[in-house]
Amino acid sequence: xxxxxxGEDAQGSFTFLFEGQPISATPGMSxxxxxxxxxxxxxxxxxxxxxxxxxxxMMGACYDCLVYVDGMNVQACMTKARDxxxxxxxxxxNEDIET
Amino acid sequence: MNDQFDIIxxxxxxxxxxxxxxxxxxxxxxxxxxxxxSAGGQIYRNVSQSTPARTKxxxxxxxxxxxxxxxxxxxxxxxxxxxxxxxxGQDGTIAYSKEEFATQIKGRHVIIxxxxxxxxxxxxxxxxxxxxxxxxxxxxxxxxxxxPTNAVLIGSGPLLYLVAQQLVTAGAPPKALVETQTKxxxxxxxxxxxxxxxxxxxxxxxxxxxxxxxxxxxxRFTGATNIAIHGDEKVDRVSFEANGKNHSIQVTSALLHxxxxxxxxxxxxxxxxxxxxxxxxxxxxxxxxFGQSSNIVFSIAGDGAGIGxxxxxxxSGKISALNAVCQxxxxxKSKCETLAxxxxxxxxxxxxxxxxxxxxxxxxxxxxxxxxxxxxxxxxEVTAGNIRRFASLGCxxxxxxxxxxRPGMGPCQGRYCGLTVTQILAQETKQSHDVVGAYRIRAxxxxxxxxxxxxxxxxxxxxTVK
Numbered sequence: 001x002x003x004x005x006x007g008e009d010a011q012g013s014f015t016f017l018f019e020g021q022p023i024s025a026t027p028g029m030s031x032x033x034x035x036x037x038x039x040x041x042x043x044x045x046x047x048x049x050x051x052x053x054x055x056x057x058m059m060g061a062c063y064d065c066l067v068y069v070d071g072m073n074v075q076a077c078m079t080k081a082r083d084x085x086x087x088x089x090x091x092x093x094n095e096d097i098e099t
Numbered sequence: 100m101n102d103q104f105d106i107i108x109x110x111x112x113x114x115x116x117x118x119x120x121x122x123x124x125x126x127x128x129x130x131x132x133x134x135x136x137s138a139g140g141q142i143y144r145n146v147s148q149s150t151p152a153r154t155k156x157x158x159x160x161x162x163x164x165x166x167x168x169x170x171x172x173x174x175x176x177x178x179x180x181x182x183x184x185x186x187x188g189q190d191g192t193i194a195y196s197k198e199e200f201a202t203q204i205k206g207r208h209v210i211i212x213x214x215x216x217x218x219x220x221x222x223x224x225x226x227x228x229x230x231x232x233x234x235x236x237x238x239x240x241x242x243x244x245x246x247p248t249n250a251v252l253i254g255s256g257p258l259l260y261l262v263a264q265q266l267v268t269a270g271a272p273p274k275a276l277v278e279t280q281t282k283x284x285x286x287x288x289x290x291x292x293x294x295x296x297x298x299x300x301x302x303x304x305x306x307x308x309x310x311x312x313x314x315x316x317x318x319r320f321t322g323a324t325n326i327a328i329h330g331d332e333k334v335d336r337v338s339f340e341a342n343g344k345n346h347s348i349q350v351t352s353a354l355l356h357x358x359x360x361x362x363x364x365x366x367x368x369x370x371x372x373x374x375x376x377x378x379x380x381x382x383x384x385x386x387x388x389f390g391q392s393s394n395i396v397f398s399i400a401g402d403g404a405g406i407g408x409x410x411x412x413x414x415s416g417k418i419s420a421l422n423a424v425c426q427x428x429x430x431x432k433s434k435c436e437t438l439a440x441x442x443x444x445x446x447x448x449x450x451x452x453x454x455x456x457x458x459x460x461x462x463x464x465x466x467x468x469x470x471x472x473x474x475x476x477x478x479x480e481v482t483a484g485n486i487r488r489f490a491s492l493g494c495x496x497x498x499x500x501x502x503x504x505r506p507g508m509g510p511c512q513g514r515y516c517g518l519t520v521t522q523i524l525a526q527e528t529k530q531s532h533d534v535v536g537a538y539r540i541r542a543x544x545x546x547x548x549x550x551x552x553x554x555x556x557x558x559x560x561x562x563t564v565k
Contacts, residue, residue: 001352003245004245008245036245037243054231056235058236064226
């Protein structure tokens, strides 16, 4: 669980959609930070064992925070949240995609 | 080829910004490439957009980055933000992508200032959502103003105390510090204490941080072993042994840290010479005093050349830039040496504390020699036991290990398992780390799309000789 630090206000906040649910973000926030602040900790399931993963390094190195933005696989920690953007979980191979 | 520059600097942290500014000052054309949207690196991340609340929490050392970023803005340096460098050629040609389009530029000299990543901390359960690095938690404070409400900090090193104190100030004190360094480590470190006293300001700051954490009533456990992170899908508990007792703490965030190690993806990809440091338990590229690497076109500045911290990085950046502008003939060698002398002296004073810190906060056995069932390659979910089995089947090095079981072949390209695989194989095969070696790194250094590749300008046909 994450919260805004003491004295920090949510000025200029906007919303985007994650799996169809509205998520609030403040200007400059990454998609990963906004999701964590909204208590979303599970971002994806691994292709190897379908185990749950979430952000780990927050600096673009570990690739554990991958999400879909407009159908593209992106690092949520390296992607700035934008008003009205549509974010979804990456489809799970073997479940969502027939191989 | 779109652009040519005298100097290209990769990475806009303290080393990269200082290098770019110094080279600009000596009349070189400079291009500074950085993956983030604004300058500062991870240490001064987002410093130019900090809010009063964040500034209060992050403290005066963080704010020091503001001046550096301002100087960069007022300089002649071409600063390209949000770019991912994915190929560095031996001749100084660099390919990078921005918003799905790729570009190639060329530098007469390239200064690599890509910094460090946090040392991998393979522990049982460290892949569960809710487990992240201490640095990641700090990035969330700097870039988003958010803090974990129910966290335990696990590991060792100065950053552990800094972030714990920052969480206290931010109104979200951690539930505990689970520290892995032992009394023996501290005793062993005391022989480095006299030289370290040159860095007394840093030592005093460390003691202040520890005092603030104690004042806030945050419990500290030291010499912790058998650390495990639990939870069905996400983290809900951390267990460990300390002082001969078993402990269990309910948490939603497990923040991990065991110091930082040089990010060697770029330096490895160019085939530069590297060496293993027993003192810092990691590889670093071989450089001379001026940051000159084994290839005349490349210098390395900052933590990417060996861990020294932000102040050392800024000084190294200046020194590397002097070397670079000298290499391309902007200043004579004698001037380079005269200008570098006082900076070299200052840097060696700043480095005085390092042997003490390295000895006092070493990575513990749990991390250097993970239990068989612990995942070490997060991407391909390869365990430490898998690597040991590969060794027993005759696997001698990390590159062979890839064909045995895919460690290092996921999207992070071995950034988080590389060092651990080398360490396990060195131990199992009784070879030195240098002999075992590291993953061979190739372009693209980060996954890119075919669209990005295709967007590169097609090179012109070579002119036929008449």
